Amino acid sequence: AQSVTQLDSHVSVSEGTPVLLRCNYSSSYSPSLFWYVQHPNKGLQLLLKYTSAATLVKGINGFEAEFKKSETSFHLTKPSAHMSDAAEYFCVVGNNFNKFYFGSGTKLNVKP
Amino acid sequence: EPEVTQTPSHQVTQMGQEVILRCVPISNHLYFYWYRQILGQKVEFLVSFYNNEISEKSEIFDDQFSVERPDGSNFTLKIRSTKLEDSAMYFCASEGTGPNTEAFFGQGTRLTVV
Numbered sequence: 001a002q003s004v005t006q007l008d009s010h011v012s013v014s015e016g017t018p019v020l021l022r023c024n025y026s027s028s029y030s031p032s033l034f035w036y037v038q039h040p041n042k043g044l045q046l047l048l049k050y051t052s053a054a055t056l057v058k059g060i061n062g063f064e065a066e067f068k069k070s071e072t073s074f075h076l077t078k079p080s081a082h083m084s085d086a087a088e089y090f091c092v093v094g095n096n097f098n099k100f101y102f103g104s105g106t107k108l109n110v111k112p
Numbered sequence: 113e114p115e116v117t118q119t120p121s122h123q124v125t126q127m128g129q130e131v132i133l134r135c136v137p138i139s140n141h142l143y144f145y146w147y148r149q150i151l152g153q154k155v156e157f158l159v160s161f162y163n164n165e166i167s168e169k170s171e172i173f174d175d176q177f178s179v180e181r182p183d184g185s186n187f188t189l190k191i192r193s194t195k196l197e198d199s200a201m202y203f204c205a206s207e208g209t210g211p212n213t214e215a216f217f218g219q220g221t222r223l224t225v226v
Contacts, residue, residue, distance in 0.1 A: 036217070041121075041219065042219055043115070043116065043118075043203070043216075043217045043218045043219035043220060044155075044203065044205075044217035045217075046214050046215070046216075049214065090155065099145070099157035099160060099168060099170070100147075100157060100215070101157070102147075102154050102155035102156070103154065104153075104154050105154070105155075
């Protein structure tokens with residue numbers, strides 16, 4: 001069975017400060033992990049994905065995530081938040097061509 | 113940038129009515145999906161579709177739901193007799209083949225059943 005837990009429903013940071021969005025997963029086999037972002041009235045956009053290659057994954061817009069098997073975590077980070085990063089972020093576990101399991105989402109607020 | 117488009121963006125329907133949600137996947141993709149998100153809840157898998165047939169469906173996807181690829185470009189989700197609890201955002205996604213493929217999601221259709 002597979003599942004995802006996003007530990008924070010809301011995160012608020014100031015512009016220019018680091019972002020940390022936490023995700024823990026559960027999977028009975030080696031998972032693929034994804035982070036998607038959803039801006040208001042937009043579709044879900046892939047930020048990055050982990051598919052058993054490098055454990056540190058770099059994505060778009062300066063985001064990256066580190067796969068830590070021992071901690072079953074896949075936290076999303078960015079060194080310096082920008083106002084345009086305000087959105088909802090979803091951690092997802094699954095495999096290509098099969099169903100995805102979504103976390104409950106984390107709303108990121110960026111204060112000027 | 114290729115994109116998945118969904119229409120309409122918002123649909124209001126009366127309980128018991130049939131609705132069809134439409135999706136235009138990316139043209140060379142072969143795998144198609146529907147997901148839904150009830151307000152305040154997680155995004156949930158409904159169904160996956162490949163080679164003109166359902167490859168997997170969730171327990172949510174009961175007999176009132178059906179999917180179709182009527183003309184080789186559109187991918188539709190039909191809800192035969194809508195219930196209040198069908199109110200949700202419905203997302204379509206499509207995926208190509210190959211090791212570096214990714215699923216592209218549409219912007220969603222917000223269905224409101226009154």
